[in-house]
Amino acid sequence: MTGPNTADRTRELGIDFGPLARELEEHQYPTTSDELVEAHGSAVLELPGGEETLRELFELLPDEDFESAAEARAAIFNTVSERAIGRKGYSDRTPPALGERQEWPNESF
Template identity: 75%
Template sequence: MTDSAPDRTRELGVDFGSLARDLEAHQYPATSDELIEQYGDAVLTLPNGQQRLRDLLELVPDEEFDSAADARAAIFNTVGDAAIGRKGYSDRTPPALGEREEWPHESF
């Protein structure tokens, strides 16, 4: 992840939309309160819903960010389950608890 990725708006299941460019252009260091004041009504689109930036950054009051990457990291840490597409999914392990197998395994 780089600090200068203004054209990339989707990262780790979070679609920042125009907020991606706004965070990159913002002057740092900046506090969570400053980002809330400036961009708090911005909506982030997640695989299972949406959240406003205000609701996420209010979970980390008095946090200071040295860069856009730091601000994005705080967002990733606060989005919660809505950013997870399919909980427990892995294409490398047996089905998660509660999931059924759709096809029988055959031994060769």
């Protein structure tokens, strides 16, 4: 996800990266999780259910190697806690297609 607007996007998949979005893009790669923590460990990621720092997330990934900012972001998405979920059990899927259910409850869509 590189390009002119990548560093300007601070919110992705429910995580608000804030200034860390640009810092990850401008960081020199390849790098390690330890080097990112040293440079940006106090950066706060805002989640729907709270916040976490980059240091807290990457404690779970010691000595991880990253070839790009996209790889570092992917590691963040894979490491955030359940506070990133938002509404648990929520589904935005549409109801089943006709014939998939025998009885329809009283629903309005």
